[in-house]
Amino acid sequence: MSITPMTLRVPDELAPAIRQAAKAAGLSVNAYIVRAARRAATLDAGHQLAALGLAQDLAGEGDTL
Numbered sequence: 001m002s003i004t005p006m007t008l009r010v011p012d013e014l015a016p017a018i019r020q021a022a023k024a025a026g027l028s029v030n031a032y033i034v035r036a037a038r039r040a041a042t043l044d045a046g047h048q049l050a051a052l053g054l055a056q057d058l059a060g061e062g063d064t065l
Helices: 015-024 029-051
Strands: none
Touching: 015 029
């Protein structure tokens, strides 16, 4: 797997919550944010499939659409 470095700008008031959530999950901040981004991308793809009328194909796959 290759890695692409990215810069992320987070509002000052959000940064402590992210750090705390990552620590509670036993993850680094990077791993926590990557996991959150992966979940969001997967859910967005599901919404796109649902918009095409394919939501039934996703039944039982996790987050509801």
